Each structure stands twice: as structure tokens, then as C-alpha cells.
Amino acid sequence: MRVIEDNHVIDGKQVEIKRTIPKGAAPLKDFKTKKIFVGGLPTALTDGEFKDFFSKFGKVVEHEIICDHSTNRSRGFGFIVFDAEKTVDELLAKKGNKIDLNGTQVSLRWCFLNFCEP
Structure with missing residues (x-):
């Protein structure tokens, strides 16, 4: 689809357009992503350790361990974004x-936008 392939800028910020997937639906086989959800993280894991670990599989362009806003402690999950969809495919296949x-x-x-495959 051309709208998904084209570059888009909203309020001066580059945005990525992705196909929506209804809650509970299986993702389409031809849909690719650079982002993975990582659950069950040790609470003592640092941002640097998180990024370094996944850097073994490919170039990490974004990483985030989700923290509780009031205590700033890890909630035990995070997200990794690689520079290539192929990296995610290979990591999960292996x-x-x-x-x-x-x-x-x-x-x-x-992970597809706000949906992570179970």
C-alpha cells in the first residue's frame, strides 16, 4: 500500500504509518516490524545492559524499559526497536x-503499533 510506504510529516515530526490490527486478531504474515516487546525483565536490569544484550542480534535504534511513574522502578517489561525488520524476523525465528x-x-x-502478538 502506497500510504504505508510513503514518508509523512505531521507538525514537523516524521511519523510512521502502519496497518492496524484489531485487538485479538492474528497479525498478517506479510506485515513486518522492527519492534519487539520483551516481558519478564529482571528489575535490576539497567538500560545499558538491556541495549547491549539485544545489540548482539542487530543494531538497536531505540530501547526502553518501562518504569512505574511514581516509584521509577522497572515494571518488568520493555521494548527494543532494531534498524531492520529482518533482524526481528531472524531473532524470533531462531x-x-x-x-x-x-x-x-x-x-x-x-509489536505492531499498540498491539503485541501473544
Whole structure:
């Protein structure tokens, strides 16, 4: 689809257009993403350790461990954005939906906008 492939700027900010996926629906096989959800993170894991671990699989362009706003403590999950969709495909094909991160089994899921595949 051309609208998804074209570049778009809103209020001076580059935005990425993605196909929507209804809640509970399986993602389309031809839909690609550069973003993964990582669940079950150890609370002591630092941002640097998080990025460094996933950098082994490809170039990380964004990373975030989600923290509680009031306590600033890790909520135990985060997101990684790679520079290439191929990296996500290869990582999940090789490792599946679980990976050992510094001695802790964490879960991996594809993320499409606000939807992460179960």
C-alpha cells in the first residue's frame, strides 16, 4: 500500500504509518516490524545492559524499559526497536518467544503499533 510506504510529516515530526490490527486478531504474515516487546525483565536490569544484550542480534535504534511513574522502578517489561525488520524476523525465528537474558528467561513478541502478538 502506497500510504504505508510513503514518508509523512505531521507538525514537523516524521511519523510512521502502519496497518492496524484489531485487538485479538492474528497479525498478517506479510506485515513486518522492527519492534519487539520483551516481558519478564529482571528489575535490576539497567538500560545499558538491556541495549547491549539485544545489540548482539542487530543494531538497536531505540530501547526502553518501562518504569512505574511514581516509584521509577522497572515494571518488568520493555521494548527494543532494531534498524531492520529482518533482524526481528531472524531473532524470533531462531530464539522463539523465550530467550535467556543474563540468567532470566524473558518473553519476546512482535509489536505492531499498540498491539503485541501473544
